[in-house]
Amino acid sequence: MSGGPVGVEYTGVRELRGPLVVVEGVREVGWDEFATIVLDSGERRHGLVLDVDRDLAVVQVLEDTAGMARTGTRVAFAGTPLRIPVGPGWLGRMCDGRGEPADGGPPVLGDTRAAVGAAPINPVRREPPGEPVLTGVGAVDVLTTLVRGQKLPVFSAAGLPHLELAVQIAAQATCAGEAFAVVFAGMGLTHADAEFVRAGLAARAAARDLVLLVNTADDPVIERLLTPRLALTVAEHLAFVVGRHVLVVMTDMTAYCEALREVSAARGEIPARRAYPGYLYSDLASLYERCGRIRGRPGSVTVLPVLTMPAGDITHPVPDLTGYITEGQIVLSAEVHASGAYPPVDPLSSLSRLMRKGVGAGRTRPDHPAVAAQLTAALARSRQVRELADLIGRPALSPTDQRFLDLEDVFRRRFLAQGTDENRSMDESLNGAWDVLLTLPRGELGMIPVDLLDTRTAAREKESP
Structure with missing residues (x-):
């Protein structure tokens, strides 16, 4: 370097x-x-x-x-x-948080060198996102669809399988057959977690569509600040010069922010909220805003930051400021995790603000927007009914409310739960969502067009013995 x-x-x-x-x-x-x-x-x-x-x-x-x-x-x-070599030579390589080889190979070479502290994309030249990145995880693809050029964080807490989810998405993500690559930046990982990441992404690395940068907990704290910037610099060249659609997975951004706080304290700066520096917002924005699509350029950069909320507090400065900058969030729930379902996504706290731009006819499936909206509304009603049942008891509920009371359990068993190495297609995920919705009376599915409902109901009756 x-x-x-x-x-x-x-x-x-x-x-x-x-x-x-x-x-x-x-x-x-x-x-x-x-x-x-x-x-x-x-x-x-x-x-x-x-x-x-x-x-x-x-x-x-x-x-x-x-x-x-x-x-x-x-x-x-x-x-x-600081400038680093960029280009396809990074693909298939595993490096430390400073970009030095950790796979026994030679230093990464490239015909071009790029500055690590690149500027965010000019808003005037931004191309609006409009195509999905499919992760193979049903809860993400159906309810919080990731769109090319989006920044969509995962909010987690200690003890939840956020690293497993990050690795699964990095291993499975695709862009409908178009040239694709993943840049995975791990920050502050234990050696066991680092080995888990390497093993989980070995197949993608062998296929030469992965760049892996790993900073471990015993590496210098300054390196932790450099790792995501290296990852984004490599991703930008792969996207806007080479022409690939690139997904950048960064975990754990809380470890990054704690490193920033440590350096700020060493500099003797006046601390702000919870001792983090006052420029934490602008520093995070300087990373997150480097994603997107550029008019007249091929490829795209999509960012999936993963962060742990200390004590599960979503108002903590790191998730709070991240939420202001990004376009939604995927929230992992301790309650769902305790029920045994994986991934433990809380569908009512999760949101993808650009989802409408990347779903529907020609992108995923014509029924996707209506099914996602109806399933979210049904789950919200189910939660309300559960709170009512806690007050008056299940026997006092109407038959329809009792169906809604059972819906959340059906949702977790038939739709949410999948294996950590299970790669679901969009058709499989949407069909699972239909299976959950059709446990409700037809009159409660008012957000789905009648023709779609007729077609799906007829197909279900034909499949039944």
């Missing part, structure tokens, strides 16, 4: 502060410049300029400052931001 030609070397290290080095006496050094740090032993480390004040430069060291001393340390600034 190189930032370009090495310039003047500075030896005036004023302070070592956590992962930061404060260098004095610098001239013509700018923010985001790439730096090469040479220790007295000859060891070389790398860093990025976080701040410049007159003749002082604050450099974040990617490999941390352990073993460094103020004397004998030399710092050279490249005069350019």
Whole structure:
């Protein structure tokens, strides 16, 4: 990993502060410049300029400052931001959080180099999303459809299988036969989780349509801030130059935000809500807004961030600010998980705001929008009836309400539950949704057009013995 030609070397290290080095006496050094740090032993480390004040430069060291001393340390600034090679050479590779090979292969090479801190897409040149990314997970494909160019986070909590869901989506996702790739960025993973990710995505890596970047919990905290930016830089080139539709899965964004908080504290910045830096919103937006489609360019970048809500609190700064930036959310539920259903998606808390742009005739199936709307409405009614039954008891409910009371259980058994390696087609998922809806009286399915309802009812009666 190189930032370009090495310039003047500075030896005036004023302070070592956590992962930061404060260098004095610098001239013509700018923010985001790439730096090469040479220790007295000859060891070389790398860093990025976080701040410049007159003749002082604050450099974040990617490999941390352990073993460094103020004397004998030399710092050279490249005069350019960090740039990495980009291109198809990343496909099929497994690397650490800094992009260094972790699969025993040679360094990743490319004909082009791109700046890691790229700018978000110009809104004027954005192409509206309009086609789905199919994940093979029924609850996502039917109720919260992911659309090419969308940013759709997964909100989870400790103990829920968010990593399993992220790996399953990364392993199964497709774009209806078009050129496709997945970039998976893992941040703060345990070694067991990292191995689970590698094993779960081995087949996709062998097919050379996966880029895997893994930062483990014992890696330097600064590396955690670099990992998602590397992933997005690689994805942008694969999408807008090579012409692939790219899904970027980033987990866990809470670990990323905690790393940002740690660096902010080391810099001595005034903390904001829950000690996170005041620029947390803009920092997250600088990542999430790099997805989309560009008018006149091939391909697309779709982002699926996964984050754990501390104590399950959806008002915590990380999910709260993420929700402001992104276009919906997939929420995992501890209650659904306790019932034994996987994936434990809460359909009433989950939402894809761009779903209407990517479903229907010519995209998924003509009956998809109506079935999804009716199933969500029915589940909302089921929850209301359950609360009523807690007050007055099941025997006091009307026959129709009793059917609705049973609906949530039917939904979990017949539609929601699937294996962690089960890849469902859209037809299978929608047919499962129909099976759930047809347990209700026909008069309660008023959101579905009559012709669709007649066709499905006749087919069900024909299938019945």
